[in-house]
Amino acid sequence: MVPALFLAHGSPMLAIEDTVYSGFLNTLSRQVQPKAIVIFTAHWESEVLTISSLDGTYDTIYDFGGFPDALYQIKYPAKGSTTIASKVEERFQQHGIPVKKDTSRGLDHGSWTLLYRMYPKADIPVVQISVHPYLSPDKQFRIGECLRELGEEDILVIGSGVTVHNLRMIHWGQSAPEPWAIAFDDWLIDKVEKRDLESLFNYEKLAPYARQAVPRPEHFVPFFIAMGSGNPQNTPKVIHRSYDHGTLSYLSYQF
Numbered sequence: 001m002v003p004a005l006f007l008a009h010g011s012p013m014l015a016i017e018d019t020v021y022s023g024f025l026n027t028l029s030r031q032v033q034p035k036a037i038v039i040f041t042a043h044w045e046s047e048v049l050t051i052s053s054l055d056g057t058y059d060t061i062y063d064f065g066g067f068p069d070a071l072y073q074i075k076y077p078a079k080g081s082t083t084i085a086s087k088v089e090e091r092f093q094q095h096g097i098p099v100k101k102d103t104s105r106g107l108d109h110g111s112w113t114l115l116y117r118m119y120p121k122a123d124i125p126v127v128q129i130s131v132h133p134y135l136s137p138d139k140q141f142r143i144g145e146c147l148r149e150l151g152e153e154d155i156l157v158i159g160s161g162v163t164v165h166n167l168r169m170i171h172w173g174q175s176a177p178e179p180w181a182i183a184f185d186d187w188l189i190d191k192v193e194k195r196d197l198e199s200l201f202n203y204e205k206l207a208p209y210a211r212q213a214v215p216r217p218e219h220f221v222p223f224f225i226a227m228g229s230g231n232p233q234n235t236p237k238v239i240h241r242s243y244d245h246g247t248l249s250y251l252s253y254q255f
Contacts (some may be wrong), residue, residue: 002003002034003234004157006226007114008250012064015074021119021250024240029118034156036084036125038147041110042161042219049092049099049255052128053085059064059106069243076112088127110160133218137201139226140221144228157229159222163188164213164249171246181247184213230255
């Protein structure tokens with residue numbers, strides 16, 4: 001059985017820079033060896049939940065600009081799985097959640113930068129799923145709940161996003177995190193430890209510096225999806241916490 005994970009994908013430079021966080025991902029992959037991966041990425045938005053469904057090799061999408069040429073040379077040739085995609089689709093349909101399938105989209109950097117560090121051989125089937133950023137947190141949590149049993153089948157569910165993600169407030173090159181970014185993550189950790197879902201679902205009103213941390217929700221909603229997809233009998237655990245450029249959080253969770 002594998003746990004559900006929320007993993008920060010941060011900067012695309014994650015794929016080529018050796019950092020504390022990239023080292024953590026390498027270690028994590030040795031602890032978690034799934035037979036397939038289902039990943040919700042903040043960089044694929046749609047009003048209807050959309051599931052990648054193909055058996056061939058994904059293209060690698062470079063959905064960013066202004067980075068070193070070496071980053072654009074990386075390929076992550078993972079294969080999809082129509083069987084796993086259909087299994088996921090069925091679970092959503094059983095819970096009344098509309099879905100559709102996509103047979104051509106490649107892996108965006110919310111997916112492949114993480115997976116390149118974790119499973120560089122690209123030998124584990126991947127199913128990528130979009131997010132609807134403007135569904136309420138409780139509905140995001142319920143999307144995750146639909147997939148709770150996948151861990152029992154050794155299918156790893158990953159929510160790929162960032163808890164504190166405000167590109168307008170980044171301080172390039174600053175190693176020390178800003179106090180307000182720490183305060184937001186501290187509040188989040190406290191509420192998760194207390195299993196205070198009501199407060200978490202109302203983070204916009206209750207969390208300190210919520211507007212600074214989450215100016216737009218697309219990077220935060222994978223957190224609720226991952227939390228919902230975890231086994232409720234497991235104790236949620238912070239598995240990594242660090243910061244980059246003053247405000248970019250790499251807080252990661254196991255559910």
